[in-house]
Amino acid sequence: MAAPICPHCNSASTKRKGHRKTKNGPRQMYVCVRCGKRFTPSPLPLYSYPPAAVLSAPVLHCLGYTLRHIQSRIKGRFGCRPSLTVISKWIKAFGKLSAMAKHRDEIQAFSSPSRLIVRRLFKHRQNYLFQIHRYKLSNVPAQYSAISNYLLSIHSGEIGIDPGAFSNRSSSLPVGIPHPHLSSADTYPSRLAETALKSARNNYERHSALQRFFIAADLSTVAVEVPVFLTPQETKTILKTDGGLLGHIDFLQVLKHRVTVLDYKPDAHKEKRAHEQLILYAIALSKRTGIHLREMTCAWFDENHYYSFPAAYGYSLLRQALAD
Numbered sequence: 001m002a003a004p005i006c007p008h009c010n011s012a013s014t015k016r017k018g019h020r021k022t023k024n025g026p027r028q029m030y031v032c033v034r035c036g037k038r039f040t041p042s043p044l045p046l047y048s049y050p051p052a053a054v055l056s057a058p059v060l061h062c063l064g065y066t067l068r069h070i071q072s073r074i075k076g077r078f079g080c081r082p083s084l085t086v087i088s089k090w091i092k093a094f095g096k097l098s099a100m101a102k103h104r105d106e107i108q109a110f111s112s113p114s115r116l117i118v119r120r121l122f123k124h125r126q127n128y129l130f131q132i133h134r135y136k137l138s139n140v141p142a143q144y145s146a147i148s149n150y151l152l153s154i155h156s157g158e159i160g161i162d163p164g165a166f167s168n169r170s171s172s173l174p175v176g177i178p179h180p181h182l183s184s185a186d187t188y189p190s191r192l193a194e195t196a197l198k199s200a201r202n203n204y205e206r207h208s209a210l211q212r213f214f215i216a217a218d219l220s221t222v223a224v225e226v227p228v229f230l231t232p233q234e235t236k237t238i239l240k241t242d243g244g245l246l247g248h249i250d251f252l253q254v255l256k257h258r259v260t261v262l263d264y265k266p267d268a269h270k271e272k273r274a275h276e277q278l279i280l281y282a283i284a285l286s287k288r289t290g291i292h293l294r295e296m297t298c299a300w301f302d303e304n305h306y307y308s309f310p311a312a313y314g315y316s317l318l319r320q321a322l323a324d
Helices: 052-062 067-078 083-093 103-110 136-139 142-156 190-199 202-217 233-240 274-289 309-322
Strands: 014-022 025-032 117-125 125-132 222-232 245-254 259-264 296-301 306-310
Touching: 014 125, 052 067, 052 083, 052 103, 052 190, 052 202, 067 083, 067 142, 103 136, 117 142, 117 222, 125 136, 125 142, 125 202, 125 245, 125 309, 136 142, 136 222, 142 222, 142 245, 142 274, 190 202, 190 306, 202 222, 222 233, 222 274, 245 274, 274 296, 274 309, 296 309, 306 309
Parallel strands: 259 296
Antiparallel strands: 014 025, 117 125, 125 222, 222 245, 245 259, 296 306
């Protein structure tokens, strides 16, 4: 991991220099070669508690937990016990981006917090924690009820997925699709990601940190790590290749008139093949649900960028690539 930037002079020339004792355990300290000052890097420098503990408060609040329940869960997971007043301040400070906060009363009436999100772990070459937000799913527009049926069938096992039956992965299948014209904007997903990523202790935790935030706080994210697939016959017909195809959508979002297949990509502006992966996701989701590609958007993002294009446009590029 790269050395942190000095908070005093913004120099990148820093190195490790001992540890500092805190109430949450020892913390690595650094010294700046330029100005000579010591510091302890933190995504939330004004808070003495672990960032993951601080940012768990608004997430748990969106799920309907009371302040005392939040306090208890933070104590059990992080070993610290902030006061109810402190927790309330964390929720106020970091819950501003939560589009779900205003639905909290409805969520509490709908389900107990522990049953609001249902989960299933898939071991498809690596572990994927598939999650569905039951309240959001119950509010999916009627024209997208097929998505609800598909997600629940995946969770119940009614639709079984044997990873050994698919020889292609959507993330690694080279299709040669031309790069689409993209829409780019500073959007809500990027702003939410900027906050959520502060709770990740390392790069390996980025996806799980984002998914905790999005499934709890984002109004349109109904499910995360959604498995989608094309049968061997479908890949032969659509992609001119054998073996079937399996993939997992990072975030499946449903709005009133649009379904969005959304993936997180670190350094999103450098991505060269994200559009290919997303087009395949959209086609697979369309095949499994019957929802037309005209009603879908493909997008990828990081904390600074958001890029999107219509799925039907992406499919036309695929057909062009296969025809050439």
